[in-house]
Amino acid sequence: MWLRVATRPDLSFAVNLLSRFANNPGRKHWEAFRHTPAYLKETLHYGITFSRHADIRPFGYVDTDYAGDIDGSQLTEGHIFFMAGGPVLWASKHQDTVALSTVEAEYMVFMCAIQQALWLSKFMDEVALSQERPMTIYADNNGAIANTQNNKNHKQTKHIRIRHHFTKERVESGNISFTYIPSANNLADIITKSIPKEAVLQCCKSMGLLPK
Numbered sequence: 001m002w003l004r005v006a007t008r009p010d011l012s013f014a015v016n017l018l019s020r021f022a023n024n025p026g027r028k029h030w031e032a033f034r035h036t037p038a039y040l041k042e043t044l045h046y047g048i049t050f051s052r053h054a055d056i057r058p059f060g061y062v063d064t065d066y067a068g069d070i071d072g073s074q075l076t077e078g079h080i081f082f083m084a085g086g087p088v089l090w091a092s093k094h095q096d097t098v099a100l101s102t103v104e105a106e107y108m109v110f111m112c113a114i115q116q117a118l119w120l121s122k123f124m125d126e127v128a129l130s131q132e133r134p135m136t137i138y139a140d141n142n143g144a145i146a147n148t149q150n151n152k153n154h155k156q157t158k159h160i161r162i163r164h165h166f167t168k169e170r171v172e173s174g175n176i177s178f179t180y181i182p183s184a185n186n187l188a189d190i191i192t193k194s195i196p197k198e199a200v201l202q203c204c205k206s207m208g209l210l211p212k
Contacts, residue, residue, distance in 0.1 A: 003040075007048060009080055010204050011036070012092035012191040016076070039197075049208045054085030056129065058120050060137045061181070062113040063188035064105045077109035078191035079137075081120055086208035089116055092191040106144035110178065111163040113137055114170050121175070134177035140186045145178045 004015040014036045060081040080090035093112070117135050124131045139145055147164065148171045170176045189195060190203040204210070 008040075008046070008209070009087050009090040009207065010043075010046075010190055010200060010209060011040070012078065012090060013076070013193065014039075016092040016094060043204075043211075045211050046204060046209050047212045048086045049210045050083075051085040051208075056084050057132055058083045058088070058117070058124070058135055060089075060113060060117060060135070061186055061188035062106070062109055062137055062139050063186050063192045064109045065193040075105045075109070076192050077105075077112060078188045079109070079113040079116060080188050080191060080207070081116065082207070089120055090191060091116070104144075106139060106141040107147050107167070108163055110137075110139070110144065110148065110167045114167060114176050117176055118170070134171075134174050136177050136179050138179050138181040138186065140181055140183040142180055145180055148178050 004011040018033055018036065058081050060079055062077070062079045064078070065076040076092065076094050078090070078092040080087050082088065091112075114137075117137060121131060121133075121135060148167055167176075171178065183189065187203060187207050190200060190207075195203075
């Protein structure tokens, strides 16, 4: 658990998923659990790498696994923020809310990412680190991004209107900007769903989680 929180964002999804069944695990959960220590042993020498030559301005990625929970159709949301070439803040969380579309699913998790972005921005102000606004957050759903800029599809998102207005307000204020990125390049993918091992290792390389 400590590794997931402090140094290994690549463990976020697995630990988040397994922890949901900690009180009453079944055989398939134990089988899934065995893969995590095996992966950790293979990548024990991996660590977050920062560079003094990289841009210190923070930016983030956000993603969701729409209806990934086959029992309740809830979603898993994830966000990860970078500074100086390495990840500094990340989270993977199983949401209780059921979204009615992929647009709504991603739009709902925008609010969680914005809250973390605002905290990171405040921290930078407190330690007198220069930053440019808006802070960019990358997402792979054009429909959800459109909702942050206008009232498109607003009737479809009335049941999450609080999140809608919160997100839209922060975008209009110039604090946050959402930018489209193809799903294959979305680094938050690794903390929202199970992906092939080769994709995991490539994602680790892209996010600055490198062998020491």
